[in-house]
Amino acid sequence: MVGAVAAAAERADLGAKTVNHYILIGLGILIAVLTVVAALGVLPSLRIVPDDTHFDFTRFRRISFPISAALSIVAITLFFTHGLNLGIDFKGGTLLEVKARSGTADIAAMRTKLDALGLGEIQLQQFGGPDNVLIRVAEQPGGDAAQQAALQKLRGALGDSVDIQRTEVLGPRVAGELLAYGMLGLMLAIVGILIYLWFRFEWQFALGAMIANVHDIVLTIGFMSISQVDFDLTSIAALLTILGYSLNDTVVIYDRIREMLRRYKKMPMPQLLNESINSTLSRSIITHFTVTLALLALLLFGGHAIHSFTAVMMFGVVLVGTYTSIFIAAPILIYLGVGEHREDAPDSATPAKKSKA
Amino acid sequence: MLYFTRWKALGIILTALIVCLCAVPNFFPEAQVKTWPAWAQRRLVLGLDLQGGSYLLLEVDSSYVKKERLDQIRDDVRRTLRDAKIGFTGGVTVRNDAVEVRITKEADAQAALAKLRELSQPLGGLMGSSGQRDLEVADAGGGVIRLSIPQAAMLDRMRKTIEQSIQIVERRVNELGTVEPVIQRQGNDRILVQVPGLQDPTRLKELLGKTAKMEFRMVDTSVPPDQAQAGRLPPESELLMSASPPPTPYVVKKQVLVAGGDLTDAQASFDQRTGEPVVSFKFNTSGARKFSQATTENVGLPFAIVLDNKVISAPVIREPITGGQGQISGNFTVQSANDLAILLRAGALPAPLTVVEERTVGPGLGQDSIEKGELAAYVGSILVIVFMLVTYRLFGVFANIAVAINVAMIFGLLSLLNATLTLPGIAGIVLTVGIAVDSNVLIYERIREELRGGRNAISAIDAGFKRALATILDSNITTFIAAAVLFYIGTGPVRGFAVTLGIGIITTVFTAFTLTRLIVAWWVRWRRPQSVPI
Numbered sequence: 001m002v003g004a005v006a007a008a009a010e011r012a013d014l015g016a017k018t019v020n021h022y023i024l025i026g027l028g029i030l031i032a033v034l035t036v037v038a039a040l041g042v043l044p045s046l047r048i049v050p051d052d053t054h055f056d057f058t059r060f061r062r063i064s065f066p067i068s069a070a071l072s073i074v075a076i077t078l079f080f081t082h083g084l085n086l087g088i089d090f091k092g093g094t095l096l097e098v099k100a101r102s103g104t105a106d107i108a109a110m111r112t113k114l115d116a117l118g119l120g121e122i123q124l125q126q127f128g129g130p131d132n133v134l135i136r137v138a139e140q141p142g143g144d145a146a147q148q149a150a151l152q153k154l155r156g157a158l159g160d161s162v163d164i165q166r167t168e169v170l171g172p173r174v175a176g177e178l179l180a181y182g183m184l185g186l187m188l189a190i191v192g193i194l195i196y197l198w199f200r201f202e203w204q205f206a207l208g209a210m211i212a213n214v215h216d217i218v219l220t221i222g223f224m225s226i227s228q229v230d231f232d233l234t235s236i237a238a239l240l241t242i243l244g245y246s247l248n249d250t251v252v253i254y255d256r257i258r259e260m261l262r263r264y265k266k267m268p269m270p271q272l273l274n275e276s277i278n279s280t281l282s283r284s285i286i287t288h289f290t291v292t293l294a295l296l297a298l299l300l301f302g303g304h305a306i307h308s309f310t311a312v313m314m315f316g317v318v319l320v321g322t323y324t325s326i327f328i329a330a331p332i333l334i335y336l337g338v339g340e341h342r343e344d345a346p347d348s349a350t351p352a353k354k355s356k357a
Numbered sequence: 358m359l360y361f362t363r364w365k366a367l368g369i370i371l372t373a374l375i376v377c378l379c380a381v382p383n384f385f386p387e388a389q390v391k392t393w394p395a396w397a398q399r400r401l402v403l404g405l406d407l408q409g410g411s412y413l414l415l416e417v418d419s420s421y422v423k424k425e426r427l428d429q430i431r432d433d434v435r436r437t438l439r440d441a442k443i444g445f446t447g448g449v450t451v452r453n454d455a456v457e458v459r460i461t462k463e464a465d466a467q468a469a470l471a472k473l474r475e476l477s478q479p480l481g482g483l484m485g486s487s488g489q490r491d492l493e494v495a496d497a498g499g500g501v502i503r504l505s506i507p508q509a510a511m512l513d514r515m516r517k518t519i520e521q522s523i524q525i526v527e528r529r530v531n532e533l534g535t536v537e538p539v540i541q542r543q544g545n546d547r548i549l550v551q552v553p554g555l556q557d558p559t560r561l562k563e564l565l566g567k568t569a570k571m572e573f574r575m576v577d578t579s580v581p582p583d584q585a586q587a588g589r590l591p592p593e594s595e596l597l598m599s600a601s602p603p604p605t606p607y608v609v610k611k612q613v614l615v616a617g618g619d620l621t622d623a624q625a626s627f628d629q630r631t632g633e634p635v636v637s638f639k640f641n642t643s644g645a646r647k648f649s650q651a652t653t654e655n656v657g658l659p660f661a662i663v664l665d666n667k668v669i670s671a672p673v674i675r676e677p678i679t680g681g682q683g684q685i686s687g688n689f690t691v692q693s694a695n696d697l698a699i700l701l702r703a704g705a706l707p708a709p710l711t712v713v714e715e716r717t718v719g720p721g722l723g724q725d726s727i728e729k730g731e732l733a734a735y736v737g738s739i740l741v742i743v744f745m746l747v748t749y750r751l752f753g754v755f756a757n758i759a760v761a762i763n764v765a766m767i768f769g770l771l772s773l774l775n776a777t778l779t780l781p782g783i784a785g786i787v788l789t790v791g792i793a794v795d796s797n798v799l800i801y802e803r804i805r806e807e808l809r810g811g812r813n814a815i816s817a818i819d820a821g822f823k824r825a826l827a828t829i830l831d832s833n834i835t836t837f838i839a840a841a842v843l844f845y846i847g848t849g850p851v852r853g854f855a856v857t858l859g860i861g862i863i864t865t866v867f868t869a870f871t872l873t874r875l876i877v878a879w880w881v882r883w884r885r886p887q888s889v890p891i
Contacts, residue, residue, distance in 0.1 A: 038746045043746075097722070099721075192841075234854075251831045252799065287798050287799075294737040298733045302780075303729035306784050
């Protein structure tokens with residue numbers, strides 16, 4: 001999937017340079033016209049989700065839970081069999097992005113030249129345009145100094161035929177630390193958000209959100225394993241963003257559930273959850289659509305440097321995040337015993353506070 | 358919810374306006390901004406990934422620092438015991454991160470302990486109040502005295518080493534004539550060096566990779582080098598190799614006549630007779646005196662100029678050098694003479710530095726990233742704006758005004774904080790545009806719902822705001838926590854993303870709570886609507 005998107009971006013890239021300005025000016029005019037028309041109230045009202053939607057989402061938990069469980073198992077299996085394509089940030093080694101001074105880059109010639117250096121396995125890959133090549137050299141034995149020596153050799157061997165656009169050299173210890181920090185950060189974020197939700201809601205909500213959270217991360221890691229995008233610091237950034245926005249969505253639904261719990265003391269839980277999901281559905285869809293628009297722009301025009309970053313976010317925020325809040329985070333509250341003891345609650349107090357499991 | 362006092366409305370508008378205005382300096386060329394008053398000079402800093410440049414993470418060798426200190430303690434112990442005429446057997450040894458000495462006579466042990474305790478200084482000099490000392494002297498039993506470095510003392514030493522190293526690194530980097538390099542301490546034992554615009558850091562790394570410990574020492578002429586190599590080395594001398602190829606051995610006395618610390622200046626120049634590149638230097642007063650005395654006493658004998666334990670040259674002293682000036686020749690090229698002069702001027706590093714992380718970005722790639730980031734930002738924003746107009750019509754116009762001010766405020770706050778803008782940072786702003794309208798969507802959907810519930814226009818708008826704002830706060834705080842964690846763990850470009858994401862959340866919440874409400878409130882007061890066109 002990433003490959004297809006990258007190819008699309010390539011095409012967009014070539015055309016972009018010349019057409020850019022016309023597109024932008026055209027869109028600007030469109031906005032101006034639309035603004036005037038909208039302000040005058042001539043446009044028809046658009047309802048993305050019909051007002052009287054009453055879809056039975058919670059019934060799907062008998063399907064969605066097993067599906068999610070199965071997908072999670074697949075993702076975890078992938079993680080252990082395929083593994084992640086650790087980027088230089090976490091693996092150490094040397095990376096060079098070079099651009100041929102004239103014409104296209106001759107990868108085969110470059111390969112023979114670099115293989116002769118005896119630096120172990122060297123990966124060469126076309127990156128961006130036909131004149132750009134990404135060179136990866138695995139970490140050299142012999143600590144930090146050895147990595148520096150390898151870079152020196154590479155620079156020497158490449159000579160004047162190419163411009164070196166970018167280099168990254170990471171020694172083994174720094175790479176190890178970055179990986180440890182990244183993982184620690186992920187845990188910290190989950191725990192921090194959990195604590196916040198625990199304060200704001202009940203522990204069942206926090207637990208439900210946490211399960212949804214881990215589910216998101218597991219599936220996204222599965223995606224990274226399948227697509228073999230580089231897993232580096234920006235991937236951690238993408239994971240944390242996915243976490244934040246998936247929760248954003250979950251919190252909006254939870255907020256509504258809490259409100260409904262206070263208002264309708266006798267409504268059965270599945271129905272109450274359904275009402276909550278349905279009444280926030282329009283917002284969920286519109287918001288995800290706008291985020292998708294933003295991410296799409298980044299994916300198509302943002303350049304190859306942030307490609308995997310946006311691809312991962314697209315998958316996590318748009319596909320997994322939405323599904324999770326509707327089909328996992330909300331229905332799971334039934335199993336966590338939310339709203340079971342509402343009838344006993346005094347009218348004035350918040351009923352949810354009384355629910356103990 | 359829809360009522361604002363005049364002062365509150367004014368306050369909101371002023372706040373938004375001032376924050377937006379903070380972004381203004383970014384639209385003027387840097388040279389022009391430099392002439393403005395200092396408070397107006399705050400602007401966005403482009404990250405190295407957008408600007409091009411080098412990022413080096415250097416590590417100070419802590420084991421070297423420890424070994425140096427232990428060697429120093431060993432010498433002190435030896436000298437102290439000799440001065441006090443206390444006999445010891447087996448010499449003074451460095452073992453297991455400590456210095457050990459066995460006192461020959463049991464009876465002397467207490468006296469030795471007392472003498473050696475004098476070596477221990479309170480930590481932090483005379484002002485030290487922690488009660489901790491830089492050396493722990495203990496009786497290990499059986500006449501053995503053990504001197505070790507406490508943890509706090511080692512940390513203190515590392516801290517000083519880093520501070521000193523940063524100064525030296527700063528001087529060396531500045532000698533390269535680069536623009537606005539950033540040099541800061543990172544963690545316990547690392548130094549971060551960022552040099553914008555420097556595409557190939559090879560020379561910088563060469564300059565930083567040398568400790569540049571310079572010494573003037575006498576050559577030991579009592580033993581020819583080949584015999585010394587065979588093992589007949591006098592105890593007060595050592596065998597050093599030449600700096601330039603082919604490696605030639607020299608027998609050099611351990612005693613240092615004058616050290617590099619006594620140099621006040623060094624310049625690359627050309628020898629007047631041979632025309633080859635040399636480095637001329639000047640000593641300070643005490644250095645000049647020491648050098649003058651040593652050269653007077655040793656006329657006719659060779660002395661060695663030693664840099665990082667390698668002999669640069671070993672000229673014969675033809676006459677006493679009393680002027681405190683001299684020159685070093687030693688097969689230099691113009692470049693290497695220049696580099697040596699820089700190193701001597703900047704001073705010696707207290708410990709060797711290793712490059713543990715290096716990232717460079719060429720200026721072309723940076724410019725390319727800026728262009729792509731800008732394009733993505735425009736396209737993303739336009740798509741979102743059009744979508745909002747089509748979906749919410751008049752209220753879409755309100756939302757778009759709020760989002761535009763929101764983005765302007767993001768740039769304002771980033772400038773105010775002198776934050777670094779990176780490519781992922783631009784992605785963060787684009788993402789914020791997508792997310793920022795979410796607050797409007799939440800409010801509008803809630804208003805629609807309240808209208809369906811049978812409320813009249815004004816009451817529905819009021820209730821919509823009231824109910825949606827709590828949700829907006831809750832849902833944004835979770836994302837903010839993620840951004841904060843990311844800021845804490847990330848470096849470079851990733852940190853840039855965390856910054857824009859976090860600031861984007863703050864401005865989003867601000868606009869939702871104030872500006873959007875204010876705009877709608879004005880509209881309600883102006884039109885007194887019977888129905889809501891939403």
